[in-house]
Amino acid sequence: MTQLEQYISTYFSVTLEDVSKISSFFKPITLKKGDYFLRCGRYSERLGFVQSGILREFVLVEEVEVTKWISTAGYFAVDLSSFVFRQPARWNIQALTDCELYVIEIGEYSQLEKVVPNWPTLEKQFISKCFSVLKDQIVQHLSLSAEERYQMLYAWNKELFNHVPLQYLASMLGMRPETLSRLRRKSIL
Structure with missing residues (x-):
C-alpha cells in the first residue's frame, strides 16, 4: 500500500476497493528542487500528495516572501x-528539495464521484479537514508565544530544521529569523 493509499484509508471510512479506485486517479510526478508546482495568479489544475521531499507554500507581500506552510x-x-x-491561486508552491508526488488533475478529480458513490461525503470530509488544520494554525498564531510555536513545530517535525532554510520556518511561525535563531540557541543550551 502506498503512502497515499494509507492516508486515504486512515482519514476516510472507505473500503480497500474504494481506496484503490481513488488512488488509481493519481499519477506520479517528480519535481526538481526549485521547480514550481503552482504559481500565484494561475489556476490550480491539480492536487498533489507529497510522497517524498519538501514543498513550500508562500506568497509575496510587499516584496517579502511569507511562508504559509511547508508540506512534507x-x-x-x-x-x-x-x-x-476556480479562482486564481494566491499561493506559490515550490519544491525546496527534489520531490515525488502523486497528482490528480482537476478533470480526473471531477470524475471521482462517478466511480466512488460516496465521494461527495469524502470530499466534504477532506475539505473540512483542510480548513480545520488552517483554523488550528490561526489559533496557534494568535494564542501561543513565539517560543511555544517554535517548540510545537520542532516537536512535530524536527527534521525540517535540517532541510528548510530558517527564514522560511521563521516566516511560517510568524516571527523574524533572528527570533527563531535566538529560540533555537536557547533550546540547545
Missing part, C-alpha cells in the same frame, strides 16, 4: 480555494 511526505499540496472555487 504524507501531506497534500494545493491552493484549495483555487482548486475548488
